[in-house]
Amino acid sequence: MAQPSNGLLTVALFALKFVFLDSAFAATRQTSHPPGQTPKSSTADEEAPETNQRAKSEANRAADAAIRLGRYQDAFRLLEHAALAGDIEAQYRLGSMYRSGLGIKPDQSLAFKWMKASAERGHTRSQYVLATMYLSARGATFDPVKAEAWLRKAAAAGYRAATQLLAEIQARPPSAPLTQADSAVQPAESRIVTNTLLSAKPEMASRNGQSGVIDAALRDQIDALSQLIKAGADVNARSEDGSTALMIAAANGRSQLIEYLISAGADPNLRNSAGESALMLAARKGRADIVKTLLASGADASASSAAGATAISIAVSGCDGDAVEPLLKKNGALLPVGDDGQTLLMIAANSCPKGLVASLAADRTTINAVDRHGRTALWHAADRGNLPALEALLEAGADLRLADTMGVTPFLRALENADAAASLFLLEHGADPKSPSRSGNTPMILAAKTGLTEVVRALLQRRADPNIRNGLGFSPLMMAAQEGHTETVQALIEGGADRRLKNKRRETAADVAALAGHQAVSKLLE
Numbered sequence: 234m235a236q237p238s239n240g241l242l243t244v245a246l247f248a249l250k251f252v253f254l255d256s257a258f259a260a261t262r263q264t265s266h267p268p269g270q271t272p273k274s275s276t277a278d279e280e281a282p283e284t285n286q287r288a289k290s291e292a293n294r295a296a297d298a299a300i301r302l303g304r305y306q307d308a309f310r311l312l313e314h315a316a317l318a319g320d321i322e323a324q325y326r327l328g329s330m331y332r333s334g335l336g337i338k339p340d341q342s343l344a345f346k347w348m349k350a351s352a353e354r355g356h357t358r359s360q361y362v363l364a365t366m367y368l369s370a371r372g373a374t375f376d377p378v379k380a381e382a383w384l385r386k387a388a389a390a391g392y393r394a395a396t397q398l399l400a401e402i403q404a405r406p407p408s409a410p411l412t413q414a415d416s417a418v419q420p421a422e423s424r425i426v427t428n429t430l431l432s433a434k435p436e437m438a439s440r441n442g443q444s445g446v447i448d449a450a451l452r453d454q455i456d457a458l459s460q461l462i463k464a465g466a467d468v469n470a471r472s473e474d475g476s477t478a479l480m481i482a483a484a485n486g487r488s489q490l491i492e493y494l495i496s497a498g499a500d501p502n503l504r505n506s507a508g509e510s511a512l513m514l515a516a517r518k519g520r521a522d523i524v525k526t527l528l529a530s531g532a533d534a535s536a537s538s539a540a541g542a543t544a545i546s547i548a549v550s551g552c553d554g555d556a557v558e559p560l561l562k563k564n565g566a567l568l569p570v571g572d573d574g575q576t577l578l579m580i581a582a583n584s585c586p587k588g589l590v591a592s593l594a595a596d597r598t599t600i601n602a603v604d605r606h607g608r609t610a611l612w613h614a615a616d617r618g619n620l621p622a623l624e625a626l627l628e629a630g631a632d633l634r635l636a637d638t639m640g641v642t643p644f645l646r647a648l649e650n651a652d653a654a655a656s657l658f659l660l661e662h663g664a665d666p667k668s669p670s671r672s673g674n675t676p677m678i679l680a681a682k683t684g685l686t687e688v689v690r691a692l693l694q695r696r697a698d699p700n701i702r703n704g705l706g707f708s709p710l711m712m713a714a715q716e717g718h719t720e721t722v723q724a725l726i727e728g729g730a731d732r733r734l735k736n737k738r739r740e741t742a743a744d745v746a747a748l749a750g751h752q753a754v755s756k757l758l759e
Contacts, residue, residue: 290320305330309337316347324351325359332362332371333451334485345372352383360387361395377402444470450478450494453487458494468497475505483511483527486518491526501532508539516548521555524548534563541571549577552585554592561592574604582614587621590614594629601630607637615643615659618652623659633664640671648676651683657691666695673703681709681725684718693728700729706736707745714746714754722754732758 292315299308309330315323328347331340345366351359360383366372367380381402387395446466449457458478462468469477479499482490491511495501504510512532515523524544528534537543542550545560570576578593578600594600594610603609611631614622623643627633636642644664647655660666660676669675677697680688689709693699702708710730713721722742726732735741740748743758 290315290323292320293322293326296323296326305335306337316350319354321351321354321356321359324348324354325356325362328359328362334453335451339452341366341372343372352386355390357387357390357392357395360384360390361392361398364395364398444472444478446470446478447472447476447481450481450487450490453482453485453490455490455493458490458497462497468494468499469503471503471505474507477503477505477511479503479511480505480509480514483515483520483523484518486515486520486523488520488523488526491523495526495530501527501530502536504536504538508537509542510536510538510544512536512544513538513542513547516544516553516556516560517551519548519551519553519556521553521559524556525559528559528563534560546571546577546580549580549585549589549593552581552589554586554589557589557592570602571604574602576602576604576610578602578610579604579608579613582610582619582622582626583617584619585622587625590622590625591629594625594631597630600626601632601635603635603637607635609635609643611635612637612641612643612646615647615652615655616650618647618650618655620654620658623655623662627662633659633662634668636670640669642668642670644676645670645674645679648679648683648685648688651685653685653687656680656685656688660688660691660695666692666697669703675701675703677701677709678703678707678712681718681721682712682716684713684716684721686718686721686724689721689724689728693724699725700731700734702734702736706738708734708736708742710734710742710758711736711740711745714742714751714758715749717746717749717751717754719754719757722757726758 292311296308296311296315299305299311309327312323312327312330316327324347328344328351329335330337331344331347333339345363348359348363348366352363364380364383364387367374367376367383369375381399384395384399384402388399444466445461446458446468447470449461469479471477472481476484477499479491479494479501480503482494501511510532512524512527512534513536515527532544534544545557545564548556548560576599578590578596579602581590581593590610599610601609608616609631611623611626611633612635614626633643636645641649642664644656644659645668647659664676666676669678674682675697677689677692677699678701680692699710700708707715708730710722710725710732711734713725730742732742736745741758743755746752746755746758
């Protein structure tokens, strides 16, 4: 391979010095951080007032939430939609995702396209990044003239990193530009880290607090990592948010890179600024193979993040049974319980499939455990209408009768939510058709209020009283009339509901319907 000229080496070193900082920052600014905390900013970030205050569009906020949950593809789709609509912050962040490969396949040409679109509309950080892309020939032809022009724009806006890089280029201009032929000899991706540069400047393995190891990990470059580590770079070097190369590889699902890093001595139990380990990040990604590899290398399955999450709680939240299985075997009986009393089984009951819920329900000590609101896993499954979870929990022996602190059982909760499927399922599996909540609302009253006619008929078949009244004296018929549920009113009348009953305000069901503006129902009740 042809050796770079002195001029090229100078500019490559400039690019290396600043691209390390920006490339790592572009990806790590999008990784998770403790709830309520702002991610740590770089020095450059502090010098761009208009970009430091991110446009809080709905798309950007939703993308932030998706990234915190490790749902990078969801974040990508949200940012792409906003970028196409002209959101310059979204354009910058989309370009950053294409550059780093965070959740998507890296594409430097698309990264350049979105950075340029954002830069042309005045986004200062995009202007700086665009300049470094011209200097390092990433996604664009090497062009120090255009790089200088963009640096001047960013510097004029007060972006200190741009001012510093501009000064260095002006002080030591390259003696010769990088030609297309040079580019063909030395590919853009390998030009950032080469044996020539390392031998010339071994200290470049770490610049401005951002390691070349991090930059190579972000781009999944095992060869570059090997060169850096052999040259003495720290395999456990950290990015701005405290992430190591192993954490980045785990978050991006790079199994080969993880195997290499472990063999090179990477510590699987280091944590980032959010207190998350590589194992937690792999669990969020849902990569059972990586979870197993990390556990085999000594990763601590019981460690918890700053937010109190463990690897297994993260995997359960993602309903990833394959990732949960090895963690469940490792944790054994030491399953975590949140500060609010929520168990893993309760988390799974919200939305996970039957198989995962059944696996966690095998621990009979938690089957009827309650959180601080007195709610069981069955209550949570009923609240979300998760029929597979309801089935798994009942098969495991969950108690239908247990109510929360407000006296609401799983059956009553399904009725409150107007969930006919969950209500009928629980009723058919033994839920009490008559037991009221503390406010005196029985299943019949709630079914009538929410217009669940099919459930009303099922309750009537089980001899539930159609004339029962709650604390305000409202009967099921009055509830249905107030809400204008004509079909339910008809079913109650057919089931023996008394139209003449009055509530504590001396109103009949017909009066209640008329006052609520349901004239057709009122006439039906006269």
